[in-house]
Amino acid sequence: MKTTILLIAAVITCLGQCLAADTPMGISLVDGSKLKGRVMSSTEVEVTLMTDFGLVRLPLDKLSSESRQAITAGSKPDSEALLRRISELEAKVSQLQQENEALRRQVVSTPAPTYRPSTGSNSLTPSSPQTSSPGASHVISSTGKRHNSGCRYFGSGRPCGPTDGIACKVCGG
């Protein structure tokens, strides 16, 4: 009994030191080999170790039961709740990233609006009848009909939005 308690205490001490204090821990494999390294991270199926010869990813089923226990015990407290919370946050981040990307696509692929001088009373040049600007894709005629850039009536009128006025029956507006 005393030996068992001592053994458990030793394992806990070792765990505390190895997992928290960033010191190397001894790991036994099922085939009897031994390895020393610092635990970088562990999941339900594998552990990533920094060893003397580099980083190694080991499936947990290759570890002896004691080593497996030592590694998994260190990441047990509240892990279920934390993992659930992480999944929720990851889903939220992913959704925001997708929205962000969609917005960025709009910004990047839409040409910057071109400068249009005001035609009000402050204009230094004499006012002239407004006609469609070279960059406009829709114009509205004096009769309130909207034409797109492919329409034969596109040439006259003032620039407008794609939903302004009444759609021309020839081009669809």
Added chain:
Amino acid sequence: MRWLILFALFLGISHGADVVRVVTWNLEWYPGKKPGATQAERDAHVVEVSAVLPQFRADVIVLQEVRNAETAEQLARLLPGFSVHVTSRFKDSFNGSIGEQQIAILSRFPADGAWAESWKRGWANAPRGYAYAKLMISEKPLHVYGLHLKSNLGNPVENTSKREDAMEQLIDHVKSQAKPKESVVVVGDFNTSKEQLNLAGDRTLKKIEEAGFFWAFEGIPIEHRVTIPGKGRYPDACLDHIYVRDLGRPAAMVLKDTPGSDHFPVVVDLVVEGMPAPNK
């Protein structure tokens, strides 16, 4: 020796498998560490890099920011059995001439094909392009891609878009070039990370992971995978990455404090299964 045996065991090396060491390194305007470097600065940089490159014991080296094919050839001569399979000739987006930040793929394995291609205009007009080599290892192909995605200088929205656009094009290329189950490794300076808040909206890395690639830094804390140490207002960052497909779950490692560049090299040992022997 014991370690080597253990290492081989851990990696699950079976008969007919090769361990291939891949290194990616952004060499910082090699040679010279800046555009318009003097001859003395160039020479000093060559000496620095020449001293460390052979020490990596690499089988495949993907370099970014090499000036031209000639400088890549000079580096290959330091490595016995190596040849340069491709050095890109991407045009500078500012003046249309060949840029000074090219990508090169060097290897001691033969290549079945190798080329570089600029990104298409796409939806964000990404700069540069990708370098590619189809290496043959024990008669099995290993598709190697080298990247140097848009930097973070300038407009953040445009920068992120350019990286994502480039990644979408790369994923399309992989789909058409590499058959299912063929091994693919994509390495380089992605200029984006998983930690930095200002890059939280960047889906470049997410896109390649969604395409079935494994991030070789998975599970490794940031303090062990800083590939470019902080400078001024820039924090320590992990901008250089290695992604693999159909190569298991290898662990990449940063060769910290390597002199020769503002970036550190990143290395990964891949187990490439050979073709089964005909009489087995």
